[in-house]
Structures are given as C-alpha cells and as structure tokens.
Amino acid sequence: MNSLLRGKVWCLDDQVDTDQLIAGKYLTIIDPNELRKHVMEDLLPEFSKKAQPGDIIVAGENFGCGSSREHAPAALAAIGLGAVVANSFARIFYRNCINLGLAAIEVPDIRSHFRAGDIAEIHLSEGYVKNVTQGKEARFPPLPTHILEILDAGGLVNKVRKELGTA
C-alpha cells in the first residue's frame, strides 16, 4: 500500500456507531458494492452518492462502536476510501478496517483539526496527518509491523494466502 495518502475529508462526530453506518435492515446484503449505497443513509445521506475513491473520513471519539458488523467497513472499503482517521476507534471496527486493508489511524483530538471538504495528507510510515487546507499537522506513532504487513498485503486474505503458500 502506498504510504502517502491524500484526499478530500468527510467529517463525522463522536460515537458514530455501526448501526448508523449500515442499518440493521441491510445486514443480509453481502455484496459490498450494494452495501455502499446505504452507508450512513440517515446520518449523512449525500455521502454514498458523492464520496470518491481516495476520500478520507475524519471522525471523533469511539468511531465504529456498537455491533461488530463488517458490513460497515466493507461498504467504506468498497467506496475506495483512502483511510479512516479518528480521535479513537471501537475495537472490532478498527480490526475489521485493518483486516479489509483499509488504513485506520488513531490520532487523539484529530477531529478538531478538520472541517468537511478540507484536503488531508497522511503518511503511514512517517506517522503524520496534515490538513493541507488549513496548514496544520498532527503526528501519530507508526503502526506496528504486524498491522503494516496486513495493510501492505491489501488485507488479511492476502496475508493468509502468503502464510499458507496459496498466493
């Protein structure tokens, strides 16, 4: 994975749970390209129509809390988001993002550095998030090697393929 990411920012506030990302009524849908049409249907209706590959979500505290549904990060990954950055993440959501190859980066207080529509630049291995529009920068500790390996492989499926020798 390219360790330098740049994209337009969508902002979300604190405690956005997975029910708000993908409502329970869509949980029988498996196809991520179908799911992406319903992302944040009530919370941010224009997102599913206007979000572009490479866009970046900047969220507040405990992003992705609630149900463990992988539908939520799968739908975000299907849009081709560059990364999700948050003040903090819910645990399973964070793991699901990483395992699907979607970079999830925790940076305390990052939400206050961004407004919707700003341009963000993220360097995964150097560990910084820049708000290019406002000229601000925040740093984060580089991701552990194990996590970078999963992201580099493009997700857990490819990592296991390598391990099993089926790649």
Added chain:
Amino acid sequence: MSGQTLAQKILERASGHAGPRPGEIVVGKVDLAMGHEQGAQAIAPFLQMGAPRVWDPDRVVIAIDHWVPASTEGAAKLHQMLRHFSAEYHLPHFYDVGNHGICHQMLAENGWVVPGDLAVGTDSHTNMLGAMGAFAVGIGPTEFAAVLATGKIWLKVPSSIKINLKGTLGKGVYAKDIVLKVLSQVKTDGARYKALEYHGSTAEGLSMSERFTLSNMTTEMGAKAGMFLPDATTNEYLRSIAKHESHPLLPDADATYEKEYSFDMNGMEPQVACPHSPDNVRPISEVVKEHVKVDQVFLGSCTNARMDDLREAAGIFRGHKVAPGVRFIVSPASTQIYNQCLKEGLIELFTQGGAVFTNSSCSACFGGNMGIIAPDEVCASTSNRNFPGRMGSTKGKIYLMSPAAVALTAIRGEISDPREVL
C-alpha cells in the same frame, strides 16, 4: 516483573509467548470459534485464502440466531450458504432451525467455552463467554475466515480494568442493574481495547446466568473481553456439559491494572439506560417520575433471556394483562429455555396476559427481524443497546432495564420500578 492479569495469563497460554505485555501483538491459538449469520460473510474470504480444510471442525460452532427461521430471502441465503459450507467442510456442530438459540447462549449451555480458553465469535457480544473465565472476543468475518483457515488470530494484548463489586443486591435489583451501574461510570468507551475483570464478594456470589449478563454488556463499554475468575460456580455449571478440558487461570495478586472501579451494591436502586446510549444511566426512581409511556416492551436477547430472567419477569406478570396499546414481546435465549418455559407453564402465563411469546432468536434486539419500532415509539427492553435506530426507526426511543422492570412496565404501560410490587 510484576504479576499478570487474567488477559495476560490466557494470551500467554494461547500464544506460547511468555509474559506478554499490554500493547504487544501476539498470535494466539484459538480454542473455540463461533460463527452466526455474519459467518456467511467469511466464506468468500475463506475460499480466497485457499485453505484445503477447516483447521479443526471440532472447535467450530455455527449457530444462526438473528433471523430464525429466515424472515427474508437475504437471510435465507445466508443460512443456505452456512449449511452448504458446513456440509462441504464437515462442520458437525451446526445449531440449525429447530435446535437453535442465540449464539452465545448456545455456546454457554452446551459447554463449548471453558476456563482458560481463547474463544472468538463473529458477534460483538461474544464477550459474554468471558463469564467462564475465558478470553472471549468478538471478531469480524474476514478474521473469522482466517481463524477457520489457520486456527490462529492476531491480538493486541490489552491492558486491564478491575471492577470490584461488594455488598448485597436489594429486592428488585438484579445483575442488569449492576452492569448498567458499571456502565454509568466506565462509559461506552472507557474500556476500549481493554480487558475487564470482575472481582469482589458480589461477583463471587453471582450465578452463571447473572455473570453472563455482566460479561455480555462489557461490549457496551468497548471492552475486548469481560471476565470473571473461574471458581466452584463455573465448575458446577460446566460439570456435565464441558466439551473440552478446562485449563483454569487466575490473575496474579500483584497484577497491574490500568484502572480500578469499586461499586457497593448495598442500597443501590434499579437502573435504567435512557436514550440514546447504554451509558446514559439513571436511577429508576428518577425515570419513573417522568411517566415515560411505552409502546413496546421486549424481554429477550443474549443479555437477559435465560430461565432466571423469564421466571423473575413471570413472577411479576402472573395474573396480569399487558396495558392497552402496548405490545409485549418475550423471546427466550434458546430452544432449551423455550422448552423449559413450556414445561413450567410460563408460555401460557405470558400469552394469556396478552404478550407475544416467540421462538428463540435475537428477535427485537437489533431492529432487523421482528418487533421493529416506528418513529416516535418508545420501547422498554432487557437488551443491551439503545443507539438511535437500534430497534428500527432512528426516531424511536429505547430504555434498557432488568426483566423485572420490563414486566411491570408492560403491565402499567409506563416505565415502572419493580420494587413497588416485590
């Protein structure tokens, strides 16, 4: 080196990595892997991974529960995928329609998780099995696929929080009230990435069913695992049902906890989690004063639909009717519990009072199957989450409380304090 927490002890055993420290990533051997409907999403990645077989079919349980029997074509397809997959990969432990129940309850009452285990499941409330003294953790379908392929999972060793519980529960105060009280302090993100251990005389005195309720809602605190220390109560529960040998572990007396909380149960009143967060907890006496009218009452979910819950609610509901204009939905946590209710006459007791007694499933808890609420409706529920839209309309309101409290609420049509009738 200072002592280890229960999480460290179990992950040390699972990974073979001596003295794992919080923050370290270890790769652990899984003792039990459970998949529910979300497990169907693991099939495609499993096939892509190219594993020739499932690592250990005797360590894999499939338990469908969200839409049982299937209520939509989409759900029917998920069930079909799981049936085909289980047949093709020789997975014998499939709890299918007719022998079904909420996945965590099926693991519990069939002895699939024992002390010292590292257990994973595709549902966020897999934490419930931490009551066995196991490290039980919810995972996503892609990592479930990796577990099916390899029997292993990467985990960041969590730091731990110690919850000390002392004192005696008063009349009308239950395990649900304890966990809501804990949530009121720890909050929905206070245990994020962390493991939680319940200690103290109150914890030791709880039944397994009550421990399940407390471990279950550590998920709402963001916890990776919520554990009790295995003891005689655990052993007695598992005595005739354990599916594999237990290897009980206990935290060291000098283990390091990131944080400790203490709660005194003496004099604590019933608690209610008000809309729209499980940590928005208030004493029931305050809520009762506001005369909160309800449209629906739900007695069910993996949190609170075991025999003790249903008996307690039945004791209050006996001889009464559901208030006019109110729907009362009762859904037992497993078919075994359903059958026991049948034997004890509880089904008739509820239905003659105007309640709906459904087959076992997640039912109204998650807003995707039955018992869905409309805009502006209010539901009193024994389940575990009350986020906007959790049970249907995002304009609905959900109050979480104990089985006894919802039973009286169903009779009176407004949120009520069970102590008034006990």
